[in-house]
Amino acid sequence: MLKYLEGSHGVSQVVAMCRPNVISAYPITPQTHIVEDLARLVGEGKLDAEFINVESEFSAASVVLGASAAGARAYTTTTSQGLLLMNEVIYCIAGMRLPIVLTCANRAISAPLNIWNDQQDSMTVRDAGWIQLHAEDNQEAADLHMQAFRIAEQTFLPVMVCMDGFILTHAFEPVDIPEQKEVDAFLPPFKPQNIVDPRWPRGIGLYADPRFYMEVRYILHRALEKSEMVIKQVSEDFARTFGRQSGGLLKTYKIEDADLVIITMGSVAGTIKDLIDQLETEGKKVGLLQICSYRPFPRKEVYRVLKDKMNLLVIEKSISLGRGGILGSDVRWSFPRTEKKDRKISCFVSGLGGRNISINDLRSAVEMVEKEPVELEFLGLNPDIIAERDL
Amino acid sequence: MINVNSEDLNRVEKKDLFASGHRACGGCGQALAARLVADAAGENTIACVATGCLEIFSSPYPDPNWRIPFLHSLFENVSAVASGVDAAYKALKKGPVNIIAQGGDGSTADIGFQSISGMFERGHNVLQICYDNEAYMNTGVQRSSFTPFGAKTTTTPMGNTTRKKNLPIIAADHGIPYVATATVDDFRDLQRKVKTALLINGPKYLHILAPCPLGWGHTGDLTVAICRLAKATGLFPVFEIINGKVTNVQKIQEKKPVEEYLRLQGRYKHLFKKGVPVKAVAEIQEIANQNIERFNL
Ligand SMILES: Cc1ncc(C[n+]2csc(CCOP(=O)(O)OP(=O)(O)O)c2C)c(N)n1
Ligand code: SF4
Ligand SMILES: [Mg+2]
Numbered sequence: 001m002l003k004y005l006e007g008s009h010g011v012s013q014v015v016a017m018c019r020p021n022v023i024s025a026y027p028i029t030p031q032t033h034i035v036e037d038l039a040r041l042v043g044e045g046k047l048d049a050e051f052i053n054v055e056s057e058f059s060a061a062s063v064v065l066g067a068s069a070a071g072a073r074a075y076t077t078t079t080s081q082g083l084l085l086m087n088e089v090i091y092c093i094a095g096m097r098l099p100i101v102l103t104c105a106n107r108a109i110s111a112p113l114n115i116w117n118d119q120q121d122s123m124t125v126r127d128a129g130w131i132q133l134h135a136e137d138n139q140e141a142a143d144l145h146m147q148a149f150r151i152a153e154q155t156f157l158p159v160m161v162c163m164d165g166f167i168l169t170h171a172f173e174p175v176d177i178p179e180q181k182e183v184d185a186f187l188p189p190f191k192p193q194n195i196v197d198p199r200w201p202r203g204i205g206l207y208a209d210p211r212f213y214m215e216v217r218y219i220l221h222r223a224l225e226k227s228e229m230v231i232k233q234v235s236e237d238f239a240r241t242f243g244r245q246s247g248g249l250l251k252t253y254k255i256e257d258a259d260l261v262i263i264t265m266g267s268v269a270g271t272i273k274d275l276i277d278q279l280e281t282e283g284k285k286v287g288l289l290q291i292c293s294y295r296p297f298p299r300k301e302v303y304r305v306l307k308d309k310m311n312l313l314v315i316e317k318s319i320s321l322g323r324g325g326i327l328g329s330d331v332r333w334s335f336p337r338t339e340k341k342d343r344k345i346s347c348f349v350s351g352l353g354g355r356n357i358s359i360n361d362l363r364s365a366v367e368m369v370e371k372e373p374v375e376l377e378f379l380g381l382n383p384d385i386i387a388e389r390d391l
Numbered sequence: 392m393i394n395v396n397s398e399d400l401n402r403v404e405k406k407d408l409f410a411s412g413h414r415a416c417g418g419c420g421q422a423l424a425a426r427l428v429a430d431a432a433g434e435n436t437i438a439c440v441a442t443g444c445l446e447i448f449s450s451p452y453p454d455p456n457w458r459i460p461f462l463h464s465l466f467e468n469v470s471a472v473a474s475g476v477d478a479a480y481k482a483l484k485k486g487p488v489n490i491i492a493q494g495g496d497g498s499t500a501d502i503g504f505q506s507i508s509g510m511f512e513r514g515h516n517v518l519q520i521c522y523d524n525e526a527y528m529n530t531g532v533q534r535s536s537f538t539p540f541g542a543k544t545t546t547t548p549m550g551n552t553t554r555k556k557n558l559p560i561i562a563a564d565h566g567i568p569y570v571a572t573a574t575v576d577d578f579r580d581l582q583r584k585v586k587t588a589l590l591i592n593g594p595k596y597l598h599i600l601a602p603c604p605l606g607w608g609h610t611g612d613l614t615v616a617i618c619r620l621a622k623a624t625g626l627f628p629v630f631e632i633i634n635g636k637v638t639n640v641q642k643i644q645e646k647k648p649v650e651e652y653l654r655l656q657g658r659y660k661h662l663f664k665k666g667v668p669v670k671a672v673a674e675i676q677e678i679a680n681q682n683i684e685r686f687n688l
Contacts, residue, residue, distance in 0.1 A: 021482035022475065050478040054471065055509035062468035062506065066439070066475020069462055072482055074475070092464050196460040196476060198435045198488060205463035206452040 003177050007168040008033035010142035010175040011077075011103055011161075016047045017183040018149045020075040020101075021190075022067035024052040024060045028082040029115045030165035031105040035077060057082035061089035068098040069204050071192040073149065076100065079165055080107035083121045087128075094129025095220065096205055099152035099159075099190075101145065102130075106266070106317070107165040108353040116354020117165040118317040119266060122294075123326055129220050131155070131227055132295040133247060134265040135163040138173045143246035146178075146187055147234045153190050154234075155227045162294075164267040164317075166354070178242065186241055224296045231293050249298035251290040252305055254280070258287030260366065261306060263331055264315040265291045268350070268357050272315070275362045286366060291327070302334040313369050314347045315362070315379070324376045325349060344373035355380055400583045404430040413456040415448040418611020420575045420601030420618070421522040422448065425493070427575070428520060428599075429459060431582035432489045432589060439473040441494025441503060442466035444529040444603075445522060467502040469494050470510035470519060477515040489589050493520040496537035497527045500556050511565040511594045518588045518595045521558065524603035532606040539626070540678060541671045542658045544606070550661060550671060554678065562596035563632040569595040570632040575602070576618035577629075580641075584631070600627045608657015620652040625679035628686040643688045649676045 005013075012034045015023075023042065025035045042051040050067075054060045057078050064074035078086060083104060093100055104122045108114040122132055131151060135141035141163040148159040163169060178186075196204055208216055228249060235248035245251070253273050255261060262272050269290045276286050289305060291298070306312065316327040323329075325347030332345050346369045351357045361380045368374060409429040415422035425445055429438065439462045440446045446463050449456050464472050473492035480486040492510070499507060499521035510517055526544045527533040533546040536556040543550050563570045569591050573581040581599065588595035600621055604611045621627035622641060626649060629641040650668060653659035653675065662672050682688060 022478045024475070024478070048482075050482040052474060052478050052513065054474075055505060055512075058468060059471035059474070059506050059509050062464065062471030063475035063478060065464055065468075066462070066472035066477075067479040067482075068475070069472075070437075070476040070479035070483075071485075072475075072479035074479075088465055089468065096464070196437045196462045197485075198437065198460055201434075201458055201460045203450055203452075203455040203457060203461040203463075205461075206450045206455055207447065207463075208452045212452050 001177055002174050004172060004174050006033060007138040007141055007163065007171050007173065009037055010138045010177065011145060011163070012037035012041070013177050014142040014145045014183070015075055016041045017178065017180050018146060018187055019073065020049050021072035022050045022052065022064060022074045023076070024054055024063035024067070025076045025078065026054055026057045026060045026082060028057070028079055030107060030169045031077050031079045031082070031103070033169065034103060034105070057085045058089060061086040061093065064100050065089060065093050065096070065098060068100050069096065069196055071195040071197070073190040074100050075102070077103035077105065079105040080109055080121045084109065084124060087125060090125050090130065091128045093158050095216070097156040097220070099156050101148045101152055102158065102160045103145070104160050104162045105165040105169045106162050114353040117167050118352045118354070119162065119164070120318040120352070122160060122162045123318040126295055129157070129224065130295060131157050131159040131224065131231070131293065133159065133161050133231070134292055134294055135161065135168065136267060136269045136290065138168055138171060138175050139244070140246045141168055142175050142177065143238065143242070143244070146183060147238055147247050150187050150234050151227065151230050154230050155223060156193065157223055157227055162266065167267045182241070186238070228293070228296050228298055247292055249293045249301050250305070251292060253288040253290070255287030255289060255305060258285045258309065260285070260311045260313060260369065261287045261289055261309045262313045262315060263289045263291065263327070265294055265327065266317065268315060268317070271357060271359055272362060275359050275366070278359070279366065297330050299334045302331065306334070310343050311369065311373070312343065312345045313365060314345060315350050315357070315365070316347065317351045319349045319352070346374045346377070348377050348379045350379040400586050401579060403578050404433070404582055406430045406433065408434065408458045409449070410456045410458055412454070413449045414451070415444070416605050416611065418604045418614045420603060420614050421445055421495070421524060423614070424522050424575045424581070424599045424601045425449065427578055427581050428491065428493070428585050429457070431585035432491060434459060436489040436491060437462060437476055439463070439469050439476065439490065439492045441469035441498035442529070443495035443498055445493065445495065447529055466498055468506050469498060469503060470506040470517065473517045474510050474513065474515045477517055489518065490516060491518045491520060493522065495528065496521055496523045496525060497535045500536045500558050508565065511562060511567050511596070514593055516592050516594070518585070518597060520597045520599060522599055522601040524601050524606060526603070526606050528603050528606045539675070541662055541675050543661055544658070559596065559598050559632065563635060566635070567594045567596060568634055572598045572600070572627070572629050574600045574618040574622060574627060574629060576615040580629070606658070608660070609655050613655055617652065617655055620647060620655070623647040624649045624652045625683040625688050626652060626675070628682050628688055630686055637686065640686050640688060643683070649679050
């Protein structure tokens with residue numbers, strides 16, 4: 001049923017319909033409305049789950065780790081400093097192959113303190129062994145959670161659903177919220193495999209010496225690679241069931257005969273599509289490639305759709321300080337070595353700490369790249385502020 | 392009220408649920424304690440273990456020596472992990488099951504302190520056990536907040552200058568229903584406390600003095616004797632706190648000077664210059680005397 005609601009509540013309502021057994025989370029802006037709504041649903045008896053109020057994100061992640069290891073469908077949500085605080089547990093959850101779902105309400109990282117949106121937080125844990133799916137809008141954010149539980153429980157990999165903080169979490173939009181029976185049909189009950197249970201005593205979380213550790217990590221890496229197939233299938237099945245395209249590995253817009261392709265993740269795709277439509281009326285052929293599955297990174301798919309595209313422009317909301325664009329590196333890596341040489345990949349670090357990315361900012365990026373490709377640019381920097389500080 | 396005198400509670404259990412074949416040093420107090428705990432708790436138990444010596448000597452892939460389910464995640468989160476297991480059992484309407492979160496003094500008193508406080512305060516049905524060997528042994532005998540005054544560790548090479556944190560009292564002040572201390576020489580008492588704790592619904596804390604021959608600098612055959620001296624000197628008071636009231640305090644039969652305890656251990660060797668005690672020994676005696684007075688030992 002179409003409901004006009006806040007992005008956070010679209011997520012909390014769908015998560016509740018996924019019937020998690022254990023929820024544990026610690027409040028942090030802009031994730032708070034998701035936790036509060038789930039606490040309310042449990043409190044009012046509308047959701048039969050244990051809601052564990054913890055003293056930190058570290059414990060929130062540890063509680064869902066323990067719950068999942070004991071056979072529960074477990075859910076948590078955080079962002080920014082909270083995700084950084086969880087970091088050690090995040091790696092552990094993946095290494096232990098626990099199919100936990102986490103919503104990351106993407107937010108910038110201190111210092112300086114900043115509660116607004118960028119994607120540096122989830123980027124910092126991109127190598128942890130989690131599947132990371134990025135939502136474009138509130139409908140997709142809600143839908144991805146249904147898919148996330150299915151993907152996680154099919155692959156025994158944890159899934160992080162990333163949605164831009166405030167821009168999505170606090171935006172009101174119509175969202176099609178499914179019926180409980182539709183969700184139940186799409187998402188079968190969780191069938192855990194290795195759990196702590198006195199009926200079958202076994203060790204979970206044993207340590208591995210140099211004879212075994214590499215193999216465990218290799219298997220985890222392969223599992224992530226193989227999960228591409230599952231992400232795709234689950235998205236296709238979702239489209240068949242609910243009649244709309246959500247998730248999957250990537251999405252394209254007006255890419256077929258484009259001379260320039262913009263590549264991005266998350267909510268800024270909407271503004272970019274508007275720009276593409278504008279530019280089209282001006283006779284310019286620009287297309288969009290949107291990465292939905294950032295991890296696993298769909299290298300082959302990216303190559304398939306970009307094979308003939310020589311001019312690429314990456315808009316990304318994070319940075320590897322001292323190195324440059326991160327998404328840009330992933331895109332560059334998607335091409336075989338022989339095909340890298342003549343390809344121009346311009347990287348724009350954009351929207352850090354909630355800096356608005358306007359359609360005009362994006363237009364200026366396109367115009368800059370049309371003249372000459374750039375290595376790394378920061379979109380919309382204020383030169384006055386820099387002049388004072390940049391020694 | 393718990394019936395502390397029943398036959399079941401006082402029986403010494405030997406089930407080999409923490410089987411032989413682990414890799415602890417000879418005479419390791421913690422290995423002995425872990426076996427006593429597992430056998431007292433019985434088959435219907437989930438052992439959550441923090442990083443530390445116990446985890447390392449008992450859980451190498453592919454041959455751990457646990458015969459009950461074992462769960463390890465990290466150094467500082469065992470109480471939260473156990474909270475999650477408890478939440479799962481409640482949510483899935485499974486159980487009842489004994490959930491034991493256990494680790495060394497480092498994981499309990501220092502890095503995991505917040506996680507333990509959270510678990511106590513939320514009221515999970517978890518027994519938290521600290522195997523107190525008074526330092527970070529697994530990483531090579533560094534100081535913890537349970538390292539006693541005067542003891543040498545690799546990070547207090549001149550002897551520790553602070554006193555032990557009093558976790559049993561801090562635990563009890565969370566309002567949890569059961570707190571106890573024990574030592575590994577007294578099997579019956581230790582196992583009775585494990586069984587007593589597991590009869591109670593809610594968070595419980597058991598603090599076990601577990602000598603470490605390697606870190607304390609004594610031979611493995613002295614583990615039991617050292618425990619007895621720790622009690623006889625007053626340095627390690629043994630008691631229970633049931634619903635906030637200190638009870639069942641083990642009285643000292645024949646009081647010993649701390650010197651007898653200290654002289655057995657390499658970590659205190661520097662306190663005796665040419666065999667004569669230095670000033671710090673008097674301060675350690677003072678700590679023992681305060682314990683005796685405070686707990687009426
Ligand atoms: C976050 C983190 N910091 C440090 C360590 C290294 N480390 C592993 S075990 C340990 C000490 C364990 O001490 P304790 O809890 O007293 O257990 P013991 O080995 O003495 O039985 C340390 C410092 C770690 N594993 N994780
Ligand atoms: S170092 Fe100490 S605690 Fe660790 S196994 Fe050896 S005796 Fe036991
Ligand atoms: Mg220790």
